[in-house]
Amino acid sequence: MDVALTTKSSIGIKGKMIAKKNYKEKALMKKTLKMHEESLSRRKADEDVQEGAVPAYLLDRENTSRAKVLSNTIKQKRKERVGKWEVPLPKVRPVAEDEMFRVIRSGKRKTKQWKRMVTKATFVGPGFTRKPPKYERFIRPSGLRFTKAHVTHPELRCTFCLEIIGIKKNPNGPMYTSLGVMTRGTIIEVNVSELGLVTPAGKVVWGKYAQVTNNPENDGCINAVLLV
Amino acid sequence: METDGSESVICLLTDAEETPLGSAMYIPRNAGPLQLTNLVNTFLNNEEKLPYSFYVSDEELLVSVGTYMESNGVSVENVLKIVYRQQAVFRIRPVNRCSQTISGHVGEILCVSFSPDGKQLASGSGDTTVRLWDLNTETPMFTCRGHKDHVLAVAWSPDAKCLVSGDKDGKVCCWDPSKGELQGNPLSGHKKWINGIAWEPAHISYPSRRFVTCSKDGDARIWDFTLKKTLIVLSGHTQAVTCVKWGGDGTIYTGSQDSTIRMWEITQKGQGVLKHILTDHAGWVNSLGLSTEYVLRTGAFDHTRQQPSSDEEMKQIALERYIKAKGKVDSPERLVSGSDDFTIILWEPSISLQPKQKMVTTARLTGHQQLVNHVYFSPNGQWIASASFDKSVKLWDGVTGKFITAFRGHVNSVYQISWSADSRMLLSCSKDSTLKVWDIRTKSLKHDLPGHAAEVYAVDWSPDGEKVASGGADKVLKLWKG
Numbered sequence: 001m002d003v004a005l006t007t008k009s010s011i012g013i014k015g016k017m018i019a020k021k022n023y024k025e026k027a028l029m030k031k032t033l034k035m036h037e038e039s040l041s042r043r044k045a046d047e048d049v050q051e052g053a054v055p056a057y058l059l060d061r062e063n064t065s066r067a068k069v070l071s072n073t074i075k076q077k078r079k080e081r082v083g084k085w086e087v088p089l090p091k092v093r094p095v096a097e098d099e100m101f102r103v104i105r106s107g108k109r110k111t112k113q114w115k116r117m118v119t120k121a122t123f124v125g126p127g128f129t130r131k132p133p134k135y136e137r138f139i140r141p142s143g144l145r146f147t148k149a150h151v152t153h154p155e156l157r158c159t160f161c162l163e164i165i166g167i168k169k170n171p172n173g174p175m176y177t178s179l180g181v182m183t184r185g186t187i188i189e190v191n192v193s194e195l196g197l198v199t200p201a202g203k204v205v206w207g208k209y210a211q212v213t214n215n216p217e218n219d220g221c222i223n224a225v226l227l228v
Numbered sequence: 229m230e231t232d233g234s235e236s237v238i239c240l241l242t243d244a245e246e247t248p249l250g251s252a253m254y255i256p257r258n259a260g261p262l263q264l265t266n267l268v269n270t271f272l273n274n275e276e277k278l279p280y281s282f283y284v285s286d287e288e289l290l291v292s293v294g295t296y297m298e299s300n301g302v303s304v305e306n307v308l309k310i311v312y313r314q315q316a317v318f319r320i321r322p323v324n325r326c327s328q329t330i331s332g333h334v335g336e337i338l339c340v341s342f343s344p345d346g347k348q349l350a351s352g353s354g355d356t357t358v359r360l361w362d363l364n365t366e367t368p369m370f371t372c373r374g375h376k377d378h379v380l381a382v383a384w385s386p387d388a389k390c391l392v393s394g395d396k397d398g399k400v401c402c403w404d405p406s407k408g409e410l411q412g413n414p415l416s417g418h419k420k421w422i423n424g425i426a427w428e429p430a431h432i433s434y435p436s437r438r439f440v441t442c443s444k445d446g447d448a449r450i451w452d453f454t455l456k457k458t459l460i461v462l463s464g465h466t467q468a469v470t471c472v473k474w475g476g477d478g479t480i481y482t483g484s485q486d487s488t489i490r491m492w493e494i495t496q497k498g499q500g501v502l503k504h505i506l507t508d509h510a511g512w513v514n515s516l517g518l519s520t521e522y523v524l525r526t527g528a529f530d531h532t533r534q535q536p537s538s539d540e541e542m543k544q545i546a547l548e549r550y551i552k553a554k555g556k557v558d559s560p561e562r563l564v565s566g567s568d569d570f571t572i573i574l575w576e577p578s579i580s581l582q583p584k585q586k587m588v589t590t591a592r593l594t595g596h597q598q599l600v601n602h603v604y605f606s607p608n609g610q611w612i613a614s615a616s617f618d619k620s621v622k623l624w625d626g627v628t629g630k631f632i633t634a635f636r637g638h639v640n641s642v643y644q645i646s647w648s649a650d651s652r653m654l655l656s657c658s659k660d661s662t663l664k665v666w667d668i669r670t671k672s673l674k675h676d677l678p679g680h681a682a683e684v685y686a687v688d689w690s691p692d693g694e695k696v697a698s699g700g701a702d703k704v705l706k707l708w709k710g
Contacts, residue, residue, distance in 0.1 A: 053354020053378040055338040055685045056423045057514065057601055057643070059396075060444075060468065060485070196619075196640035198660045202678025204639050 087211050088154075088225050092185030095120070095172050100181065104139065115139065121146055121216035123164050123180045123188070138179060146182070149222040151190050151210045162190040164222075165207050182222060186212045190224070237293055239308045241268060244627070245555075252307045257294030264289075268312050279315040281669075284308065286630065288669065313610065316650035318531040320693035321710030322665055323655075324675045327695075328366040328707045332359055337699025339381055339686045343388040344526040346692035348405055350391055351699055352379030358393045358401070359705075360408050363695065366707055370408025374401045383425035385436035386527030387542065390453050394422030394441055402453055412456040420444035426474040430527035431547035434539050440480055442469035448482050448492070450500065460500040462492050471516045476524055476550050477560055479503065483513030489565055489575075506575065508589050511568030515602045519562040519626060522607035522647065523553040526691045531649060533692065553609055562590075562626070564612050566600030572614050574629040591629030595622060602644050606651040611668065613654050617641035621656045621666065633671045637664055646689040646696075655696060657687035663698055663708070677708060 007018050101116035117139040124145055130136060152159045168187040170176040182188065190210050197205040210224035236254035241264075243249065249271050255264075265280045282289040289296055289310065302308065335354030342349050349361040358379055362369040377396040384391055384405075391403040398418035402411045421444050428438040438459065442448040448462040448469055467485040474480050480492040480500075489506040518524070528542040530549060554561055563575040572593040598618035605612055605626055612624040621635040621642055640660035647654055653674060654666045661684055663677040677698075684700035696708040 049335075049354070049356055049377060053336045053338055055643075056380040056421065057470070058685075059380075059421065193639075196660050198639060198662055198678065200661075200678060200681055202662055202676050204660075 087185075087187070087227065089185045089211055089213065092171050092183075095183055100172075100176070100183075101138075117141065118144065118179065118181060119217060120144065121182045121222060123147070123167055123182060125166065125180070140179070144217065146216065146222050149188065149190055149210065149212070149224045151192075151224045151226050153195075153226050154228060160192075160194060162192060162194065162210075165189040165191055168209060182212055182216055184212055184215050187227075188212060188222075188224060190226075192226075237297060237304060237308060238306075239293065239310055241271075241310050241312055244311060244313055249312070255293060257297075258292045259294075260292040261289060264293075264310070264312070276317075278317060280312045281315050283311045283313065286625070290669075316531070316608065316652070318650055318693075320648040320650045320653065322648075322653055322667075322674050323677070323689075323696045323708040323710050324665075325709060326677070326679050326706050327709040329679070329704050330361065330366060330368060330707070331704045332368045332371075333357070333699075333703050333705065335378070336701045336703055337686060337705060338378060340688045340697050340699045340705070341382045341384055342688050342690040342695075342697065343384045343391075343405065344386055344691055345388045345529045346690040346694065348384075348388070349688075349690075349697055350382050350384065350393075350405070351686075351697070351705055352382040352393050352395075353699075353703070354378040356395070358382060358391070358403065360391075360405060361697075361705065363690075363707075372401075372403050372408050372410060374403075374410040374414055375399060376414075377421075381422055381425045381441075383427060383439065385427045385439070385453070386430035386525065386546065387435050388527075388529070390436060392425055392427075392439055392441075392453070394418075394425055394443075396421040398422060398443060398445070400425075400441055400451065402456065415451060415456060415458070417449055417451075417458045417461075418443040418445055418447065420468075423469060424471045426472045426480075428474055429476050429524045429546070429550065431476070431543055431550050432478060434528075434543035434546065436527075440472050440474055442472035442482055444468040446484070448472050448480065450480075450494070459498065460494065462490075462500045462502075464490055464502055470512065470514055473516045473518050473521065473563075474524070475518055475561055475563075476520050476554070481516055481518070481563060483516045483565055485512040487511055487513060487567065487569075489513055489516070489563075506565075508573055508592075509565065509567040509569055509571070511570075511599070513565050513567050514600060515566045517564040517566075517603045517605045517612065519555075519564075519605045519609040520550060520553045521605055522649075523549050529691060531692070553607075555609065562605075562609075564603050564605065566603035566614055566616075568599040570594070570596045570599060570616075572596075572600055572603055572612070572624070574612070574624075593622075593624050593629050593631065595631055595634070596620070598641070601642070604645050604647060606647050606654075606668075607649055608651045610651060613645050613647070615642040615645045615656055619658075621645060621654065623654075623668070623671070635664075635666045635671075635673070637673050637676070638662070643683070643685060644687050646687050648689055649691055649693045655687055655689055657684040657698055657700070659683045661700070661702075663687060663696070679706060680704075 103113050104115040104117050106112045122140045151162045166189050167180050170186045189207050192208045193206040209227045212224045214223040216222045236256050239255045240252045241249040269277050333353040337353045339352045352358050356375045358372040360370040375395040379393050379395050381394040391405045394400050399414040401414045423442050425441045440450045446465045449458050450460040465484040469482050469484045471483045483489045487509040491503040493501050493503045528545040560577050566572045574591045576590040596616040600614050600616045602615040610626045612626050614622050619638045623632045638658040642656050642658045645656045657663045661680040665675040667674040682701035687698040689696050699705045
């Protein structure tokens, strides 16, 4: 009652200040009342339907994420039309030749220096036979030869240990591609028959490209990410 | 008689139940399946020439008798037993092309079902709608809204007049398929999602009124379509009930994740009573199949496509078809169950002194290397097909349970199978996004049907054999034709 009297009778700036303060309180009170009303009233549950529907026989089973394993043909066609492939590592630090090769001295007086030994991880293929040692210019030590790569699927987020089929391209140069050297950023082809992929035409996919993401000579294993 | 150049061979023709047709007779060496068919037709005094297939010691006879005996080294002096089996009179054309890819669903298609007369198609999806499709124009017809969660199961009544669907919330909706409208409200009762729906067979009650649904909450409920309410609750399972089937003699079979199968009966007073518990499995029971399942599903509709006028006639035809499908011996239907323990069990009712007939394991069908997802008897009850997550489909003999052959070709788990109405072809859909049609006679792949962009969850062959519908995670419905 007193508050009302003072509010009504005060004039000037004081009156305005009191009025403003009262208005603020009124607005706050209204808001809290409305909030309480909302929780009292029964709300029609309009919950959103979950994504990723599965049939009844798969509901109780834990499955890998339902993201599509295959990319559409449309996506592929678009990529091919552009001419460039999007790779996870577009730019890689270039590797110098003296880092890649070590000079091997040969001959009776160890003066001949035409032989080189590769210091990075390589892939040689199943039917590989060395050239006769006398004529072998590039030595690929068997300790640095790898046949399998740990390939991660970017959408499924799981890693498989897949066999390497071949080296597609080494960004450091065509010579390294032909030697089979695998450094960071190299595109390799891996055997994916384990994943059970099928093209829209019905053919079984057994080889896919992957890009090497680590430095295999430092780690002792090849980690790659699948290019989908 | 010398072995070379002898003209005839002693054979004894018997039918599937070992009753001989006449006595042992001399049959010329160059008699093949065609000549034997004529012989059987004349012996049985058939008015029309019915097709038969012949089996010698469980292997099908495809060449002439003489060549068979030479290649297998069977002595001419012994009587050769040839078992004849009637094949379906009609022949279904194998599907080999996708006639239409219809989009419409906004979510993954989870279940697909043709009506028993083959005229309508319903599909349930993750976008909470049930859609009805027009088969003549291959376009969408009705969109039935009413569910609030993914539609997991869809089932037509055997008289093709009612459609029922169950969703992930446990609600059941009844639809009028001619208008695509929801009849009444969504029926609640189940507390968790619905795994399967089965209708009462047409020969027991016509027009169809009652259906049973099974759910993850461990109960099976029997509902009345016209009253729109639960009649009986069959509780007893301790874990989710994964599949339910209503047998032709009125027994309801439910398979559950607690690895038991329960047989229920509805008494005269309208109560649901547990008859037996079958406990031979060691893992979740994923799927059940009955030898008369196809006939129960299609009711009075068959390949002759006749339209009987009255309800009584339909009931009578359904009853005749059911008796024929059971087999000549007065034995009730056989049950087959596929489970997570990688085995399948073929059950047969035991002939014991107990008044109630319990199912006893006839055979344990092992061989799968991963869980068995779906088991299905062929429409003539002769074969059992099983789909498993080990990428193979296996074929077993429907009476003895003996392994016949494995169909390999899929590169990922096989989800569901469907038979053609003449039991000559089998269709399987898989996680690798392809469908494959297998020929039973040659035991090999007939057609590969790629085209889906993602996993195929549901497949159905229409009972009139014209079309196949498939749907999956890529949200389009594909119709395939021969």
